[in-house]
Amino acid sequence: MKVELDINRERHTVDVEPRLSLLDCLRDKLLLTGAHAGCEHGVCGACTVLVDGAAVRSCLMFAVQADGVAITTIEGLSPGPGELSPLQDAFCETHGMQCGYCTPAMILAAHALLSKNTSPTREEIVDAISGNICRCTGYAQIVEAIALAAERIRGQNDPVRP
Amino acid sequence: MKPAAFEYSRPADIDEACALLAADDGARVIAGGQTLGPLMAMRLARPSRLIDIARIPGLAFVRDEGKEIVVGATTRQHVVENDPLVRAKLPLLAKVMPFVGHTATRARGTVGGSLVNGDPAAEIVLVAVTLGAILVWRDGGESQSIAASDFFLGPMVTALPLTACLAEARFPVWPEPRVGVGFHEINARQSDFAFVSAAAQIALDADGCCTRAAIGIGAATAVPLRLDAVADALKGQRFDEARVRELAKAALAGIEAMADLHASAEYRKRVAVTMAVRAIADAYQDAARRP
Amino acid sequence: MTVSGKFRFISSDRRVREDRRFVVGKGNFAADIVPQGVKHVALVTCPHPAARIVSIDKTAALAMPGVRYVLEGAELAGATNVLATGLDTPNVPRYPLALNVARYAGEWVAAVVADSRALAEDAAEAVVIEYEPLPFVLDADEAYAGGTLVHEAHASNVLLDRTFTWGEVEKDFSASPHKLKHRVKWGRSSTVPIETFGVTASWDPWREILDIWASIQMPKYPDQTAMALKIPMSSVRVHYDVDVGGSYGVKRGIKHTVLVGYLSRRLGVPVRLIEDRLENMRGGDMHGPERNFDVEVAFDDQGIIRSMKMRALDNVGAYAGRSPFQLGKPVGAIVGPYKIKSVQYQAIAVVTNKTVQEAVRAFGQSPTNYAIERTIDEVAIRLGLDRIEIRRRNMIRHEEFPYLIPSGSTYDSGDYHTVIDKVLAQAGYGDLIAERDRLRAAGTLAGIGIAACLEPSGGNSSFEPLLNPKVGTTTWMDSCRISIDLVGSITATMHTTSAGQGHETLVGTVVGEVLEVDPDKVRVVRADSLNSLPSNSPVGSRMAIMLGGAAFHAAKALKDKLTAIAAHDLGVPAERIAYKDGNAFDTAAPDRKRTWAELVTIAHRHIHKLPAGMEPGLSVSHIMPVPMGGGLPTADGRVQMYPCYSFEFHLMLVAIDPDLGKPEIKRYVIGHDCGTVINPKIVRGMTMGGIAHGIGAALYEEFAYNDDGLLVAQNFMDYLLPSAHEVPPVEIVHHETPSPLTVFGQKGSGESGYLGAPAAIASAVNDAVRPLGIVVNSLPIKVARLGDMIAAARDKLR
Known part of the structure; x- marks a missing residue:
C-alpha cells in the first residue's frame, strides 16, 4: 500500500505492507535509525516518536495508520548539522545516558512533556518518562537533564529585563 | 517479532466497518492498537484483516447528555484524561x-x-461496571445497548457480536451535590496491570451520611465485580472503617479469585478487601470536601 | 607507577564525548548496519524443556516467498567446531543449533534465512519438527542429586564441584563459641539490555574475509569465531566501532555469530540475526546466576567472625557457557571487606533444562555478596549487636592494607570505616532509626537496610586456571595506540567495543592529562580486529584501570620521546628539559624551547635532527598486563584474582504496607570509594545504574518457569524492569582511597551499585518483617509473595 507520511516536516511517499510497523518503516524504508527496537511489544519505549506532538510507541502503530499526522523523530529535533536542541544539550550536560540506546526515545518523551509544561515537578518528569525503560542510568541523570532543560527553556522565555 | 500478514481497510463509517467484519471471519477492528499490537507482534492474534475505525467521523467525542456523559468509542484515552467535562461530571x-x-x-x-478488550484489570472497564455504564454497539445497521455488567463475560471475553462494532459508552452522571470518588490499585510496578483494584463513588448528604454508593473490584476475578450489597449497606451511614471492612469481607468471601505469575488467588482475595476499604474511605473523604 | 597530585582534567566534571552522537540518534548500533543484499534470520525454537528431535521437514518453509535457506543442527555441527566453553567438559558439547536433542524450551533448532525478517518469521512457523519429549529437571538440588540427566554422555549433571579450604577452618569452627547456619537464594535474573543481541556477518570469498558487526562485549570473540568456523583468525574482521546498546556482561553472542558466519559463507550473501525480544529472553545469551547458598559461620561473643563455610550451588542452565566461572570470581573477595581468617568454599555448577546462563554484571559476585551480607546481619541479630557495629568490628582497617585474604588475593587499599562514618553522617543514622520507629508505631512495617560490598576490578580471568587447570591464563592485557600526525593532531586507538562506559572519554581524558592538551582535541577511534592490539573487552570493571593505564603509558612514552627530541635539538641533557602544554624548554634557560609544531616536524620530516637510532614519526603502542597478575593458582586454589578493590556502603530505609506487602524505599544513602575518579559524571551514572539494576534483581526481575519447564517471564510484561517510578533518589557520598597499583589511583566502578543494592534491600525487608517472626531469604522479593508471607505471619500471631 502507498502511504503518505509527514515526517520532520517533510512529506514521504512509501510503499508498505500493511504489517510494517511505523518503527520498521522509519528505520528500514526511510533510514531514520534513531528510533530503536527494544521489545517490539509496546513496553520498553525505545521506539518512541512524536505523533502530533504526543509521545507514542512506533512499534505499536502500523505505517498505514500514520498518514495525515505529523511525525517527529529524533532526527527532527536538532536545529541543524552539529547543533543540539536545549534538551539534547541538557542530556549531554548531565550525562543523562550511557549506552545511548534508549536516549532518542527518552528525549522525545521529555520533549513532549516540556512542550506542554516548562515547570514540571520531579514527579511529573518521572511520570513522563516512566514508559521508557533505561537499563544503564538508574534515571537520576535523565531526570536532572529534563529539569535542567526546563530551567533553561524557562530562562529563554523570561521577558528581557531592562 | 513481526505480525503475520494481513489486509488493511479503512471504512468510511461504522456500518461499513460492520459489513467488513461480517464479510471476513478473521477480520478485527483496530482503533488505538495498544493491546492488539503486542498480541499481533507475538502472533498470538493473527487477523486476516484489520479494520481501522480510528478516522471514522463522529466516533471520537465526549458529549454531555445531561443524565449521561457519552464517550465515543474511538476517543483517545489522553483526550478523556484531560477533558473538562469528564473531570466535572x-x-x-x-x-x-x-x-x-x-x-x-x-x-x-x-x-x-479498552472496553472491547475486556481485560478485568483495565481501569476503564472497572469504572464502566462500577458506575453501570451502558455500552452501545452497531451491528447490521442496528444499534443495540447493553449494561456494562452484562457486557463483560470473562477475561478478554465480551458479549460483543463478532460482526459488531462498539459505538459509544454512556456513563451515568450523579446529580447529587456532594459526590466523592476513590480509586486504589496494587501492582508490582506503578504502571503495570493491577493485581487488584477498587473503585468507589459515594454521594453524601449534608450530614455526611451516604445517600448512594457504587463500589467495584477489578482484576481479582474474571470480570470486575460490583459490590452492591456493600453499597446498599452504606446508605445512611457515615464512614466507619471497621464496619466497611466487615461488609467488604463478607461481600468478597465467596469470590473465585484468579492466580498468575505475579499474585496468588489468596493475595487477590485478601487485598481486594483492603483496596475496597481504602477506595471507600477516599470516596467519603472526597465527598466530604464538597459543599 | 602512580601519579599523584593535582590533576588538570582527571576528576574534573567534564562532558562525555560519546553523548553527542546519542542525543541526536546517530549512534551506530548493530541493527543500524545494513549491508546491501543482506538476508535475515529467524529462529525455530524448541517448545519443550527437553526433547529428542525426531525429524525436521523444511519443504513447506523453503517453498514460501523470499525464503533462501533453512539450516538445521546436523549441517551446522558437521561444518563447524564445537563452541568453546571454559570448563573441561567434552561431553557437554554445544552448537548454535541443537543437535539431535534440545535441552531447554527456547533452544534454537533451525534457522530460516529470508529476504526480510517478517518473511523469515513466516517460514519459521512452517518448519515442521517432530519432537519426542524427554524427562527434564529444573531444580538445582534435584539436578545435583542425579536422576534425570541433561547430558547423558556426561553421566552427571555436575559440571563443577570443587571444595576449597583456605586456613584452619575446622579448628576455627571448634574454637568458636557460636555458629550460625542458613540458606539464602538468589533468583534467576539478568542484565536485560534494551538492545537485544544483533550481528551481521558478510563473507567475501575473494578476499577471504568475514566482516562482522555485532553488539558484543566479549573477550576472545574473534578467536572463538574463527576457531568455531574453522577459518584463520586473520580471516575474521570484527568491527569494534559498533555502539553496543547496553550489555553489563551478557552481550556474548558467539553462537549467533557462528550461525550467521556459517550462513554467510554458505550462501555468499551478508546475513544478519537481530534477536527479537522473545528469542532474546528464551534462548539468547541472557540469563544470569540462579544460586542456592548454604552459609555457616563461626564467631565469638564480640561478633568477630573467625571462619566461614559457604556452599554455592548454581543452576547454569542446559550447557556450560562461561557461567560456571561466575563461581570463581567471588573467590577473589570471598570474605568481603571482613577479616575472616579461614574459609571453606564449595562451588557447584549443575546443568538443568533451563536457558543457558551467561556472564552478568560483577560476574557472580553480587549473589555471593548478598549471601555474605545476609549472614553478617543474622550474626548481629543472634548476638543482639547493632548491624553496623558488627561490620565495623570485622572490617579490615585502613592501616592494614594491603591485606591478604585467605583465598590468596591481596586487597590493594581501602578506608571502609571512614566511608561508613561519612554515610552515617549524611543519613543522620539516629534520625533514620527514629523515622523507622515512628513508621512502625504508625502500623507500617519499616526496616533499615545495611550492606557493604567490594568491587573487584581490573579483570584478570584468574578464575579460568583456578577452575580449569588446562587453561593457563595469567593475564588479560589491554592496549592503546597513540599517534601524533605530521600536522600535530593526536589520534588514540582503542581495540574493543563499548556499551555505554564512556571509553572514548576515558582515553581522551588520560591522553589530554599526560600530554597536557585539551582532551576534546584528542581524536579517539576504534580499530577492527585485523589491525588491533590485544584487548580483553570491557569486562570485570577493568577499563579505567587497563585501558586508562595503557593510554597513560602510551602517552607517557610519546611525551618522553618529544622531550628527548627537544633535548637533542637543543643540545642539552634530557633531564634539563621540562615539558609543558605540548612545548619543551630548557629549565636552565627557559627561553630556549621547542614548540609542539617544531617537535612534530622534527619527528616526521627532519630525521637528521633526531637522536641517533630514534624511530621517526610519533606513534606509540602500549600493551598493558593486569597489575598483580602473572601467577598461576596454588594447588589449594589461592590466587590473586583481581588487582583493585572498590568499596561501597549502602544504607536505606524501607517501608512496607503490611496489608499489601509492597516495599517502598524511603531513603537511600551510599558511600562510594573507587579510588581516583576519572570522570565524575560517568562514575555517578555507573553507580546509579548499578543500584537500579540491583533494585530490579531484589524486587522485580525473575526468569520464572512453570512446572511444565516453560519460561513464563519471557516478555517485558512479565519480566519486570524497574522504571523511573521504581528507582528512588539516591544520595551518594564520595570518598577516594587511591589504588597504589594504577596510574592515577583509579579503580573499577561499573558494578558496586549492583553488588550492594540487593543485599541492602534484603537487609531492610528482613529488618522490617522480623517483628513478625519471619525471615525472607530468597530474591526477588515479589510484592504478592511478601504480602502472602506477612499475612500468614499475622494470622499466626493473632
Missing part, C-alpha cells in the same frame, strides 16, 4: 485515567478499545 473516570497504561499508550489507546 465523571470524577471516577477522571480519577482512574492516569493509571491507564503510560502517557505514550494513552496517546493512542481509545476508551472503546
Whole structure:
C-alpha cells in the first residue's frame, strides 16, 4: 500500500505492507535509525516518536495508520548539522545516558512533556518518562537533564529585563 | 517479532466497518492498537484483516447528555484524561485515567478499545461496571445497548457480536451535590496491570451520611465485580472503617479469585478487601470536601 | 607507577564525548548496519524443556516467498567446531543449533534465512519438527542429586564441584563459641539490555574475509569465531566501532555469530540475526546466576567472625557457557571487606533444562555478596549487636592494607570505616532509626537496610586456571595506540567495543592529562580486529584501570620521546628539559624551547635532527598486563584474582504496607570509594545504574518457569524492569582511597551499585518483617509473595 507520511516536516511517499510497523518503516524504508527496537511489544519505549506532538510507541502503530499526522523523530529535533536542541544539550550536560540506546526515545518523551509544561515537578518528569525503560542510568541523570532543560527553556522565555 | 500478514481497510463509517467484519471471519477492528499490537507482534492474534475505525467521523467525542456523559468509542484515552467535562461530571473516570497504561499508550489507546478488550484489570472497564455504564454497539445497521455488567463475560471475553462494532459508552452522571470518588490499585510496578483494584463513588448528604454508593473490584476475578450489597449497606451511614471492612469481607468471601505469575488467588482475595476499604474511605473523604 | 597530585582534567566534571552522537540518534548500533543484499534470520525454537528431535521437514518453509535457506543442527555441527566453553567438559558439547536433542524450551533448532525478517518469521512457523519429549529437571538440588540427566554422555549433571579450604577452618569452627547456619537464594535474573543481541556477518570469498558487526562485549570473540568456523583468525574482521546498546556482561553472542558466519559463507550473501525480544529472553545469551547458598559461620561473643563455610550451588542452565566461572570470581573477595581468617568454599555448577546462563554484571559476585551480607546481619541479630557495629568490628582497617585474604588475593587499599562514618553522617543514622520507629508505631512495617560490598576490578580471568587447570591464563592485557600526525593532531586507538562506559572519554581524558592538551582535541577511534592490539573487552570493571593505564603509558612514552627530541635539538641533557602544554624548554634557560609544531616536524620530516637510532614519526603502542597478575593458582586454589578493590556502603530505609506487602524505599544513602575518579559524571551514572539494576534483581526481575519447564517471564510484561517510578533518589557520598597499583589511583566502578543494592534491600525487608517472626531469604522479593508471607505471619500471631 502507498502511504503518505509527514515526517520532520517533510512529506514521504512509501510503499508498505500493511504489517510494517511505523518503527520498521522509519528505520528500514526511510533510514531514520534513531528510533530503536527494544521489545517490539509496546513496553520498553525505545521506539518512541512524536505523533502530533504526543509521545507514542512506533512499534505499536502500523505505517498505514500514520498518514495525515505529523511525525517527529529524533532526527527532527536538532536545529541543524552539529547543533543540539536545549534538551539534547541538557542530556549531554548531565550525562543523562550511557549506552545511548534508549536516549532518542527518552528525549522525545521529555520533549513532549516540556512542550506542554516548562515547570514540571520531579514527579511529573518521572511520570513522563516512566514508559521508557533505561537499563544503564538508574534515571537520576535523565531526570536532572529534563529539569535542567526546563530551567533553561524557562530562562529563554523570561521577558528581557531592562 | 513481526505480525503475520494481513489486509488493511479503512471504512468510511461504522456500518461499513460492520459489513467488513461480517464479510471476513478473521477480520478485527483496530482503533488505538495498544493491546492488539503486542498480541499481533507475538502472533498470538493473527487477523486476516484489520479494520481501522480510528478516522471514522463522529466516533471520537465526549458529549454531555445531561443524565449521561457519552464517550465515543474511538476517543483517545489522553483526550478523556484531560477533558473538562469528564473531570466535572465523571470524577471516577477522571480519577482512574492516569493509571491507564503510560502517557505514550494513552496517546493512542481509545476508551472503546479498552472496553472491547475486556481485560478485568483495565481501569476503564472497572469504572464502566462500577458506575453501570451502558455500552452501545452497531451491528447490521442496528444499534443495540447493553449494561456494562452484562457486557463483560470473562477475561478478554465480551458479549460483543463478532460482526459488531462498539459505538459509544454512556456513563451515568450523579446529580447529587456532594459526590466523592476513590480509586486504589496494587501492582508490582506503578504502571503495570493491577493485581487488584477498587473503585468507589459515594454521594453524601449534608450530614455526611451516604445517600448512594457504587463500589467495584477489578482484576481479582474474571470480570470486575460490583459490590452492591456493600453499597446498599452504606446508605445512611457515615464512614466507619471497621464496619466497611466487615461488609467488604463478607461481600468478597465467596469470590473465585484468579492466580498468575505475579499474585496468588489468596493475595487477590485478601487485598481486594483492603483496596475496597481504602477506595471507600477516599470516596467519603472526597465527598466530604464538597459543599 | 602512580601519579599523584593535582590533576588538570582527571576528576574534573567534564562532558562525555560519546553523548553527542546519542542525543541526536546517530549512534551506530548493530541493527543500524545494513549491508546491501543482506538476508535475515529467524529462529525455530524448541517448545519443550527437553526433547529428542525426531525429524525436521523444511519443504513447506523453503517453498514460501523470499525464503533462501533453512539450516538445521546436523549441517551446522558437521561444518563447524564445537563452541568453546571454559570448563573441561567434552561431553557437554554445544552448537548454535541443537543437535539431535534440545535441552531447554527456547533452544534454537533451525534457522530460516529470508529476504526480510517478517518473511523469515513466516517460514519459521512452517518448519515442521517432530519432537519426542524427554524427562527434564529444573531444580538445582534435584539436578545435583542425579536422576534425570541433561547430558547423558556426561553421566552427571555436575559440571563443577570443587571444595576449597583456605586456613584452619575446622579448628576455627571448634574454637568458636557460636555458629550460625542458613540458606539464602538468589533468583534467576539478568542484565536485560534494551538492545537485544544483533550481528551481521558478510563473507567475501575473494578476499577471504568475514566482516562482522555485532553488539558484543566479549573477550576472545574473534578467536572463538574463527576457531568455531574453522577459518584463520586473520580471516575474521570484527568491527569494534559498533555502539553496543547496553550489555553489563551478557552481550556474548558467539553462537549467533557462528550461525550467521556459517550462513554467510554458505550462501555468499551478508546475513544478519537481530534477536527479537522473545528469542532474546528464551534462548539468547541472557540469563544470569540462579544460586542456592548454604552459609555457616563461626564467631565469638564480640561478633568477630573467625571462619566461614559457604556452599554455592548454581543452576547454569542446559550447557556450560562461561557461567560456571561466575563461581570463581567471588573467590577473589570471598570474605568481603571482613577479616575472616579461614574459609571453606564449595562451588557447584549443575546443568538443568533451563536457558543457558551467561556472564552478568560483577560476574557472580553480587549473589555471593548478598549471601555474605545476609549472614553478617543474622550474626548481629543472634548476638543482639547493632548491624553496623558488627561490620565495623570485622572490617579490615585502613592501616592494614594491603591485606591478604585467605583465598590468596591481596586487597590493594581501602578506608571502609571512614566511608561508613561519612554515610552515617549524611543519613543522620539516629534520625533514620527514629523515622523507622515512628513508621512502625504508625502500623507500617519499616526496616533499615545495611550492606557493604567490594568491587573487584581490573579483570584478570584468574578464575579460568583456578577452575580449569588446562587453561593457563595469567593475564588479560589491554592496549592503546597513540599517534601524533605530521600536522600535530593526536589520534588514540582503542581495540574493543563499548556499551555505554564512556571509553572514548576515558582515553581522551588520560591522553589530554599526560600530554597536557585539551582532551576534546584528542581524536579517539576504534580499530577492527585485523589491525588491533590485544584487548580483553570491557569486562570485570577493568577499563579505567587497563585501558586508562595503557593510554597513560602510551602517552607517557610519546611525551618522553618529544622531550628527548627537544633535548637533542637543543643540545642539552634530557633531564634539563621540562615539558609543558605540548612545548619543551630548557629549565636552565627557559627561553630556549621547542614548540609542539617544531617537535612534530622534527619527528616526521627532519630525521637528521633526531637522536641517533630514534624511530621517526610519533606513534606509540602500549600493551598493558593486569597489575598483580602473572601467577598461576596454588594447588589449594589461592590466587590473586583481581588487582583493585572498590568499596561501597549502602544504607536505606524501607517501608512496607503490611496489608499489601509492597516495599517502598524511603531513603537511600551510599558511600562510594573507587579510588581516583576519572570522570565524575560517568562514575555517578555507573553507580546509579548499578543500584537500579540491583533494585530490579531484589524486587522485580525473575526468569520464572512453570512446572511444565516453560519460561513464563519471557516478555517485558512479565519480566519486570524497574522504571523511573521504581528507582528512588539516591544520595551518594564520595570518598577516594587511591589504588597504589594504577596510574592515577583509579579503580573499577561499573558494578558496586549492583553488588550492594540487593543485599541492602534484603537487609531492610528482613529488618522490617522480623517483628513478625519471619525471615525472607530468597530474591526477588515479589510484592504478592511478601504480602502472602506477612499475612500468614499475622494470622499466626493473632
